[in-house]
Amino acid sequence: MPFVWSVAFAAVVALAVCWKADALGRALGVMDAPDGGRKRHSRPTPMVGGVALVVPLVVVAWVQSAGAAVGDVYIAIALAVTTFFLIGFIDDRRHIRPLYRLTLSFAAVVATVWLVPELRVGFFRFSFAPVAIFLTTGWGVAFTAVCLVGLQNAVNMADGRNGVAMGCLLIWSVLLMPYASPHMVPVLGAMVGVLAVLLVFNLSGKVFLGDSGAYAGSIAIGLLSVRAYGVGFAELHADVVAIWFLVPVIDALRVMLIRMLKGQSPFSPDSRHFHHKLDALMPWRWGLVVYLALVAVPGTLAALYPAQTLFWAMGTLGVYGSILAAAAFNRPAQEGRRLDFHLSGRR
Numbered sequence: 001m002p003f004v005w006s007v008a009f010a011a012v013v014a015l016a017v018c019w020k021a022d023a024l025g026r027a028l029g030v031m032d033a034p035d036g037g038r039k040r041h042s043r044p045t046p047m048v049g050g051v052a053l054v055v056p057l058v059v060v061a062w063v064q065s066a067g068a069a070v071g072d073v074y075i076a077i078a079l080a081v082t083t084f085f086l087i088g089f090i091d092d093r094r095h096i097r098p099l100y101r102l103t104l105s106f107a108a109v110v111a112t113v114w115l116v117p118e119l120r121v122g123f124f125r126f127s128f129a130p131v132a133i134f135l136t137t138g139w140g141v142a143f144t145a146v147c148l149v150g151l152q153n154a155v156n157m158a159d160g161r162n163g164v165a166m167g168c169l170l171i172w173s174v175l176l177m178p179y180a181s182p183h184m185v186p187v188l189g190a191m192v193g194v195l196a197v198l199l200v201f202n203l204s205g206k207v208f209l210g211d212s213g214a215y216a217g218s219i220a221i222g223l224l225s226v227r228a229y230g231v232g233f234a235e236l237h238a239d240v241v242a243i244w245f246l247v248p249v250i251d252a253l254r255v256m257l258i259r260m261l262k263g264q265s266p267f268s269p270d271s272r273h274f275h276h277k278l279d280a281l282m283p284w285r286w287g288l289v290v291y292l293a294l295v296a297v298p299g300t301l302a303a304l305y306p307a308q309t310l311f312w313a314m315g316t317l318g319v320y321g322s323i324l325a326a327a328a329f330n331r332p333a334q335e336g337r338r339l340d341f342h343l344s345g346r347r
Contacts, residue, residue: 028089046206073119158248161275179235180224280327
């Protein structure tokens with residue numbers, strides 16, 4: 001499928017879903033109602049972003065599998081995206097316990113990367129190292145599973161303010177495009193087409209991504225990144241991929257560590273995420289710009305100047321840490337400030 005057609009097809013599907021979002025959300029039982037607590041959006045909002053994402057993504061991936069030399073890669077991606085969408089959809093409706101959700105996610109990823117070796121990390125090639133480090137099959141499967149499930153949870157945790165998760169997924173899709181094989185480009189085009197439309201509706205508070213969309217989108221971009229790295233490792237180094245996902249992943253690890261140190265479940269909801277800290281310092285429209293800039297700018301610089309990737313990573317962590325410190329000093333103002341943002345669900 002040509003790239004332009006995949007973008008157009010995905011955008012049309014997303015527009016159709018968003019146009020009928022309320023009716024679809026009520027029919028599927030995935031309306032996120034405000035509760036006066038952590039969910040402070042103004043009205044019940046349909047969590048149907050996952051539906052808009054999964055349909056064109058699966059269709060385009062399946063079409064691409066017919067013409068690819070390794071068609072099973074795209075069939076596996078389509079099946080994995082569908083599986084994670086279903087896990088997230090059930091979670092949106094029934095709230096799966098974290099342990100069960102993690103077990104299902106790990107099982108799905110392990111099965112995928114075990115059966116399709118092209119979708120697992122088999123070696124590390126860094127821009128600053130002269131030689132590659134190879135992994136055995138078992139270690140490759142384990143490492144890939146930890147990374148992909150970790151990314152799933154990081155994206156889900158970041159999906160607590162309008163624009164963050166969708167914006168990150170859109171940025172990652174664009175960053176991955178120059179390294180994609182010809183058969184992968186239409187799949188990324190479907191991601192771009194859907195996410196561009198969803199982002200507009202999400203910023204106006206009309207549609208939420210939901211766990212179904214966060215899970216499906218994260219596993220899609222994770223598997224596509226692994227595949228692009230495995231094929232184009234000469235240009236796409238492991239540290240470049242790592243810096244793309246640095247901010248959401250580091251933030252998820254930080255929040256989970258704090259929870260455990262306080263004797264809480266690492267998956268218990270709270271207001272310690274990076275988007276909460278940004279909201280304490282500035283209006284959310286600027287907080288969103290800062291968050292997405294911390295994803296897009298280092299990722300772009302690492303792609304353009306991969307030899308300086310460690311420098312870009314340190315700079316990103318420096319800005320991230322400075323914002324956390326500023327928010328800590330601003331805590332009294334944060335506690336007294338009226339929250340006027342849209343939450344996309346429990347996190």
